[in-house]
Amino acid sequence: MKKYKRRELDLWVLPVDCRVNGRYCGKCCYNTEMPLTRSDIDRIKRLGFKENYFTVYRNGIPHLKNVNGHCVFLDPETGMCRIYKYRPLGCRLYPLVYSLDSRRVIVDSECPKSRSIDEKLIRRYIPLLRRLVMEVYKLKI
Numbered sequence: 001m002k003k004y005k006r007r008e009l010d011l012w013v014l015p016v017d018c019r020v021n022g023r024y025c026g027k028c029c030y031n032t033e034m035p036l037t038r039s040d041i042d043r044i045k046r047l048g049f050k051e052n053y054f055t056v057y058r059n060g061i062p063h064l065k066n067v068n069g070h071c072v073f074l075d076p077e078t079g080m081c082r083i084y085k086y087r088p089l090g091c092r093l094y095p096l097v098y099s100l101d102s103r104r105v106i107v108d109s110e111c112p113k114s115r116s117i118d119e120k121l122i123r124r125y126i127p128l129l130r131r132l133v134m135e136v137y138k139l140k141i
Ligand code: SF4
Pocket: 016, 017, 018, 019, 024, 025, 026, 027, 028, 029, 094, 095, 110, 111, 112, 113, 114
């Protein structure tokens, strides 16, 4: 992978067309278990949100907080993310995830567009997922 500056990497987004039946899907924003990197937290705090507004710690690892069964940043009326441009790295890479159970990179089949993620795309985005896993879980994959 070419060397990118940290800020450039933060802007990478796995290209997924999230429209389902003409509407933004938003499924992954319900009961989210998305972990947060330090840079995610700092970036969102710069938008004016207090850390405890959007962060909950589980086993010492910061995750996005759910309120009423969905991510605190989801607007359930519109189905849109209120911080879309600044959303966490894990949200940008989803449905590409690292399974802590199987210790493998997988495409989460819960996402209705998971089949649109091909091998070439996975290979391209694995370095970024590797960085996420290293930052969050201190694991080398
Ligand atoms: S579940 Fe998949 S298709 Fe739906 S919003 Fe998330 S990434 Fe997009």
